[in-house]
Structure formats: structure tokens, C-alpha cells
Amino acid sequence: MKAIVVERGENTPSLIETPVPEPADGEALVRTLRVGIDGTDFEVLNGNHGGFPAGDDHQIIGHEAVGVVEDPNGTGLENGQLVVPTVRRPPEGSNEYFERGEPDMAPPGTYLERGIDGAHGFMSEYFTSPEEYLVTIPDEFAETGILVEPMSNTVKALEHAFASRSMFDWSPETALVLGNGPLGLLTLAMLDQTVERSYCLGRRDRPDPTIDIIDELGATYVDSRETPVSEIADVHEPVDFVYEATGYAKHAFETVEALAPNGVGVLLGIPEDWTFDIDGGRLHREIVLENKVILGSVNSHLRHFESAKESLARVPDWFTDDIITDVFSPINAEQALSSGNNRIKTVIEFDTR
Amino acid sequence: MKAIVVERGENTPSLIETPVPEPADGEALVRTLRVGIDGTDFEVLNGNHGGFPAGDDHQIIGHEAVGVVEDPNGTGLENGQLVVPTVRRPPEGSNEYFERGEPDMAPPGTYLERGIDGAHGFMSEYFTSPEEYLVTIPDEFAETGILVEPMSNTVKALEHAFASRSMFDWSPETALVLGNGPLGLLTLAMLDQTVERSYCLGRRDRPDPTIDIIDELGATYVDSRETPVSEIADVHEPVDFVYEATGYAKHAFETVEALAPNGVGVLLGIPEDWTFDIDGGRLHREIVLENKVILGSVNSHLRHFESAKESLARVPDWFTDDIITDVFSPINAEQALSSGNNRIKTVIEFDTR
Structure with a gap:
């Protein structure tokens, strides 16, 4: 063969x-x-x-x-x-x-x-x-079944993120997806029925087929060259949920700033080593005073694949x-x-x- | 009056x-x-x-x-x-x-x-x-009821931490409490029936009444001047749960290194602004590949006070x-x-x- x-x-x-x-x-x-x-x-x-x-x-x-x-x-x-x-x-x-x-x-x-x-x-x-x-x-x-595996990773990430917020009344209205690759776009589509407003970050110029999809999904495209993640809360609005699919390490920390109080940011990217400055005091304080969560998620298991089938049927x-x-x-x-x-x-x- | x-x-x-x-x-x-x-x-x-x-x-x-x-x-x-x-x-x-x-x-x-x-x-x-x-x-x-309020903060922190790990089989065996002030010691005592081995970080010399309490609880005292948080995994063991009660911002990030795979670190300290270097790439990658969580928690509500009464009766x-x-x-x-x-x-x- x-x-x-x-x-x-x-x-x-x-x-x-x-x-x-x-x-x-x-x-x-x-x-x-x-x-x-x-x-x-x-x-x-x-x-x-x-x-x-x-x-x-x-x-x-x-x-x-x-x-x-x-x-x-x-x-x-x-x-x-x-x-x-x-x-x-x-x-x-x-x-x-x-x-x-x-x-x-x-x-x-x-x-x-x-x-x-x-x-x-x-x-x-x-x-x-x-x-x-x-x-x-x-x-x-x-033809579309090849999407089940990547979607299963998002199913798991969302499951763990929602579990982390399960001890209080959490109804996310807004989501921000970092990355407009296939995983980011799949996640944006999966979130479509969960939140009222969603944003997707990329660094491309229009016309671009991924930005067309973001538009078609009714989400807002955020060009990271104009609006860095740390400014999204001010320029647009703080978001209840962040999904990081860029592997860009600074996004993991800027996510804290993008989140609304009681929000959760889930990380899926796998960056290389990279040392940089952060205002760790401010981030630490914000995580505590605003009850925020940063959660890593990798891979998925059978239950997530089964649930991804249902997600695929819905897009x-x-x-x-x-x-x-x-x-x-x-x-x-x-x-x-x-x-x-x-x-x-x-x-x-x-x-x- | x-x-x-x-x-x-x-x-x-x-x-x-x-x-x-x-x-x-x-x-x-x-x-x-x-x-x-x-x-x-x-x-x-x-x-x-x-x-x-x-x-x-x-x-x-x-x-x-x-x-x-x-x-x-x-x-x-x-x-x-x-x-x-x-x-x-x-x-x-x-x-x-x-x-x-x-x-x-x-x-x-x-x-x-x-x-x-x-x-x-x-x-x-x-x-x-x-x-x-x-x-x-x-x-x-x-006489002891004044401990219900601080204990309620730990009840909430533990509740949220366990919720974040509720979608898989998580049985924490080890815990690390950062800080040997009253909140750290109360938490150490509350964790006594939850984990098999616990560690408590401080920066004091023996003889010291807080170290005596740590010993009496059967926990291991870790002197941060000898063993920084980032080295605890190597010197002792990676821990399933970290409870940060120091307000020292670097601890929020070093917690990722102290955690075992699938572990959760909960932050309660409230530091001032403080900019420093981190290897953000490595931390981001470890959070993802090892399914880790960093979770902030502040204050508590009635359910946590009720539960803290039970915790107080148990110590x-x-x-x-x-x-x-x-x-x-x-x-x-x-x-x-x-x-x-x-x-x-x-x-x-x-x-x-």
C-alpha cells in the first residue's frame, strides 16, 4: 500500500x-x-x-x-x-x-x-x-470526518473550562479565539451557539478566506497588528472566555488582561522557550481579585470524540x-x-x- | 460603645x-x-x-x-x-x-x-x-469562631480548584502551601485529611512556633531561602495542589513548575505591580502539555462559611x-x-x- x-x-x-x-x-x-x-x-x-x-x-x-x-x-x-x-x-x-x-x-x-x-x-x-x-x-x-479529531480537542478544552466555573452561576456572553487557523475557526463555529458575541484574532489583511469565514459566522475579526490582545478589553470589551490556539507565549499572559471578571482562558498552543518581561504583580492581583482562571488542555479522549461528532453535525x-x-x-x-x-x-x- | x-x-x-x-x-x-x-x-x-x-x-x-x-x-x-x-x-x-x-x-x-x-x-x-x-x-x-472567615476563603478556593479538575479522575496525594501565616497554617490543617503528604513554605529559622505547627501536622517545612518554589519539584516532589498565600508575585508563576501533571494552583495573595522576567514559553508549554490550571480566588459566600464551620470542628x-x-x-x-x-x-x- x-x-x-x-x-x-x-x-x-x-x-x-x-x-x-x-x-x-x-x-x-x-x-x-x-x-x-x-x-x-x-x-x-x-x-x-x-x-x-x-x-x-x-x-x-x-x-x-x-x-x-x-x-x-x-x-x-x-x-x-x-x-x-x-x-x-x-x-x-x-x-x-x-x-x-x-x-x-x-x-x-x-x-x-x-x-x-x-x-x-x-x-x-x-x-x-x-x-x-x-x-x-x-x-x-x-468527507468532513477529518474535523472530528481537532474538534475533540476543543470539546475537551471547553469541558474543562466550564467545569472550572461550575461552582457559581456563569453564563458566558462573549468569547475571544486567538488564532484564525483551522482550529481557531472550528472553535469559533462551535462557540456560535454558546455565546452572544465572539471575536477572532489574526494577523492578515483582507481579502482573506479566514476573515470571510469570521465575518460569515457573525464574529468580529481583530487584527493583532492593530489591536494587541492586551488592548481588546478596552477597544472592544472584556471577554468571558478566551481560547488560545496560536502557540504565541505572550498570548497566555495577555489573556488575563483580555478576560472579564470570573472569566476563563484556555491554552492549547505549544510554544518554544521564550523569556520576556511581564508585570507579574498586576497579573497575579487581577487573577485573584477577579476570580480568573488560566487552564491548559491537550489531546482528548473518547467522550470528547463522541461529543465532537455532535458538534460537527451542528456546524x-x-x-x-x-x-x-x-x-x-x-x-x-x-x-x-x-x-x-x-x-x-x-x-x-x-x-x- | x-x-x-x-x-x-x-x-x-x-x-x-x-x-x-x-x-x-x-x-x-x-x-x-x-x-x-x-x-x-x-x-x-x-x-x-x-x-x-x-x-x-x-x-x-x-x-x-x-x-x-x-x-x-x-x-x-x-x-x-x-x-x-x-x-x-x-x-x-x-x-x-x-x-x-x-x-x-x-x-x-x-x-x-x-x-x-x-x-x-x-x-x-x-x-x-x-x-x-x-x-x-x-x-x-x-473563642475560635474568628477562624471561620479565613477558613471560608480556603473552602471556596478548594471548591473552585477541585471543580476545575472534576472532568477526570483526580485524586491529589500531595499539597504545597505557600506561606506560613495564619491562612497558610489553617489551610495546611484543612488539607490534612485530603492529601497524603503536604509541604509548607516559609522563610524563618527554627525554633519558630509556625514551624512547630507544621511539624505537628506531619507536614514538611520548606525554607524558601534554601529551596525556592521552582525547585520544590526536584528537591521534594511535584505536587498536585498548590495554595498561594504569600502575595509574592513570582510564586504565582513558579507554581506552574511546582505542580505535577494535571495539578492546580490556586492564588489568594494580592501583590502590588511588579515587572520581572519569566520563561513564558516554557510555562505556557508546561501548562498545556501537562493539563495544568492556575486559578484565582477571593472572598467567599454563605455556603463556604457553613462549610468552614465543619472544617473548624475537624481541626x-x-x-x-x-x-x-x-x-x-x-x-x-x-x-x-x-x-x-x-x-x-x-x-x-x-x-x-
Whole structure:
């Protein structure tokens, strides 16, 4: 079968031929339909992954997949059923987090991540997976199902954020999404029914397809070159909820200033080390006197994938059409995995028969 | 009646004679037994309060009180009942936070605070209060009831912290309390039944009465001059829960480094502005990859006072005996409100008959 991989020492993708994997007991064989590309894939290509699968000098990339069950192999799945795989897998010997069904809460070093960290991903004609890590989805999500994985991360982030505010009467009216990449835009769409007014921060000029989507969603585009995060409260309004999807470390701290009293900021970006000045006294004081929360969130587990299916069913068709801008066949993987103008979500589409 | 006040332009307390207050409809008249002193009282004396009560050039200080109902005045209270007053009161016209019974979630500028911000406190022979802001306590708390208010702040902080971790299986085994003042020690005692191992940070030499209490509680004393907060994870162990009661702004950020994965740090200190360097990239990344939370908490509401009564009943007698180190009569208020060696909790005791 064809597989898109990163070879040891390389930082561009290669299309290779490799045997179709054999499902082990409890695993199903899945024929891949589509795999989405996100920023993590570029980091994997550039060597920022947790390591190659044991014994291999290449890693199949890709972690946002949708496929169809080709061989249930004795599992409870049915031939032809559409599935989305989760990403984290237990290391040798497993651990408490996987045993509890909470791989997303496993700390670094206690998990493998398919396509990212020590395990092959899904960007190949077939993949295998234990049944427990496959989420069944309706047939109408054959094209959009690649959005379930990123949306599941937002589901978890929102769940934890709301839990942090559950001991008092909290009804957020306003939200600010930092970042107008695919994850930011998906989150903006998911928040559409939760808050009355939303803002999305980017640093692009009009005309731009992401700003068009922000407009269409009824949100307000904030150009960070004109209005930094620390000034949004003054220029627009303090917001009850901030969702950070930029990986820009200063945003984590400026979020405190953007928040309204009793607000929560959830961080999802993963920046490099970066030392800078902050007015730590003022931030500390504001966090306390205004009962604010800063909360980190990474990955997601099965419940979040199940809930993401419902979120996907709720976003309008025009939105998913506009988000998935570029569809490539596997032979054009190198082109798909280079940066392209005006791309939002790029997808590799395998033979869909 | 006698009252201990701060006069406009002064920063030492004065003992004055002032009329016994008349309870309005819905208010009871309470005869004061004891009022505790904390750091906020010193800030009030030094002018860092929200302002004098409307029309007055002095403010009665004190907000940690226990008293006995002298005149129920038609409320549901009974003569002779012991009560602890809450601190926040609605401003003119009230607002949604007070209407919901959540004054602790009211942002700055939307409340008065008795003894602190725009309203007279409780350090006088009598005070009045609406029935709804008086918490009845058992007779055996006549001497220790002054601890209910500070403990209620910890109850709220713990409640919010645990809520933030409620969407997964979180069983904290370790806690770190930053600060060995009365609030830190009370929190350490309250955590005694929640975690297996606890640490308390201070910067004093042995022999010291607070370190003796830390030892007696079975906790580990950490001298910040030898082991800064950022090194506690390495020198001792990463901790699941951090409670910051120092008001030292760097602790808010070093807390991220002290926390174990999935941990929560709750901030209660109120520092001044202070600009310093942080490795914001690393902190941001750790918060995300390890699902950490930093949460601010201020004040408390009735439910937390009710719960604090139960917490007070659970701490051992030797602990409350050792915490309340100094008891002064009102005529010695100036001495009570100066700093004293080896004091932990200082109390003003009115005529207890």
C-alpha cells in the first residue's frame, strides 16, 4: 500500500510502498478515506516528534483521519462502517491513564501518539487500530470526518473550562479565539451557539478566506497588528472566555488582561522557550481579585470524540465546505505538505472508490 | 460603645466612643466577642482600603468576627445565639451578584467590604447586620469562631480548584502551601485529611512556633531561602495542589513548575505591580502539555462559611490553641495592631461577661 512518511534525517514527506498492516486480535483493519494536515504534521516533518516507531527508520505521518472498516476481524465493528481513530496509544505495559480511559491526561513520556510520537500515523491506504480507539461516525461525515479529531480537542478544552466555573452561576456572553487557523475557526463555529458575541484574532489583511469565514459566522475579526490582545478589553470589551490556539507565549499572559471578571482562558498552543518581561504583580492581583482562571488542555479522549461528532453535525455545511480548502491525492503529498497561499484545511484523499 | 477605628489621615488605630448602632428592619444587633486581625487590617491602617464609609471620617476596622445576638429585632435569630458575619455587602442599589447569593464573585467596584472597603467593620462592642449575612455557629466556637472567615476563603478556593479538575479522575496525594501565616497554617490543617503528604513554605529559622505547627501536622517545612518554589519539584516532589498565600508575585508563576501533571494552583495573595522576567514559553508549554490550571480566588459566600464551620470542628484543639497566640483587650488595640514577635493569630477580645 502507499504511505506518506518522514524518513530519518529527512524533513520532507516521502511516498513509499509498504505492506498492508495485519490487524492483531481486537484490532480492525481500516481503509483510509481522508487525512487532514495540521501544524503538528509540519513539526513532525521538521524533526519535532517524539521519535520513530520502535525498530523503524520512518514514521507514517497523519493523525486526523477518517476511514471505513475493511475487516472487522472479530471486533464489534461492521464492514463498511465509517470510523475516526483517536491519537494516543499506551506505551509498552500501559498505565493508569489508559486503564481509566483518560489518555489525554497522561503526562509527556507516558503515551505514544500515532503519527506524532513513537507510532505510525494514518496517512496510508490502510491502518489498523484496536476497536476501543475507533469512533464510529455517520456516513455523511465521509468527507468532513477529518474535523472530528481537532474538534475533540476543543470539546475537551471547553469541558474543562466550564467545569472550572461550575461552582457559581456563569453564563458566558462573549468569547475571544486567538488564532484564525483551522482550529481557531472550528472553535469559533462551535462557540456560535454558546455565546452572544465572539471575536477572532489574526494577523492578515483582507481579502482573506479566514476573515470571510469570521465575518460569515457573525464574529468580529481583530487584527493583532492593530489591536494587541492586551488592548481588546478596552477597544472592544472584556471577554468571558478566551481560547488560545496560536502557540504565541505572550498570548497566555495577555489573556488575563483580555478576560472579564470570573472569566476563563484556555491554552492549547505549544510554544518554544521564550523569556520576556511581564508585570507579574498586576497579573497575579487581577487573577485573584477577579476570580480568573488560566487552564491548559491537550489531546482528548473518547467522550470528547463522541461529543465532537455532535458538534460537527451542528456546524453549517457552508462552513465545512469553506474550511476544507485543498484536497490532494497521495502522489502530491509533498505539495500538500508545503505551505500554500489561502489554504485553511488541507486534506490527503485516498482512493474513495 | 468602644470601637477601634482608623481616622482619616492616620495610620495607627484609635479607640473611640461611638453610639451603639440601631438595627434596621431585617437586621440583628450583635454583641462582639472576638475579632481576629489579619494582613488586610494592616493594609487598611496604611490607607490601602476602598474608602471610608459614606459621610464618615473614620472606619471601624476588623472583618474576622464572632459575636452573640443581643437583639434579634424580629429576625429569625435568637437571643444569645453565636454568629459570624460575612464581609461583603451590596453597594447602593445592590446588583446581580448579591441577588444570586454570590457576593464573592462580584468584581472590584461592585461591593462594600465591612472593615475594609466603604463600610464599618466589626471591631466594636456591638455591630448590626442583616440576618442573611450572619452565620450561626455552635457555642463551643465562642473563642475560635474568628477562624471561620479565613477558613471560608480556603473552602471556596478548594471548591473552585477541585471543580476545575472534576472532568477526570483526580485524586491529589500531595499539597504545597505557600506561606506560613495564619491562612497558610489553617489551610495546611484543612488539607490534612485530603492529601497524603503536604509541604509548607516559609522563610524563618527554627525554633519558630509556625514551624512547630507544621511539624505537628506531619507536614514538611520548606525554607524558601534554601529551596525556592521552582525547585520544590526536584528537591521534594511535584505536587498536585498548590495554595498561594504569600502575595509574592513570582510564586504565582513558579507554581506552574511546582505542580505535577494535571495539578492546580490556586492564588489568594494580592501583590502590588511588579515587572520581572519569566520563561513564558516554557510555562505556557508546561501548562498545556501537562493539563495544568492556575486559578484565582477571593472572598467567599454563605455556603463556604457553613462549610468552614465543619472544617473548624475537624481541626484538633491543640491546633486552634496554638494558632491563636495573642489576645488583647480593646484598650490595647495599638499594641495588638503592631507587629509582634512569634505572633500567629492576634485577637481583640471584647467584654465576654
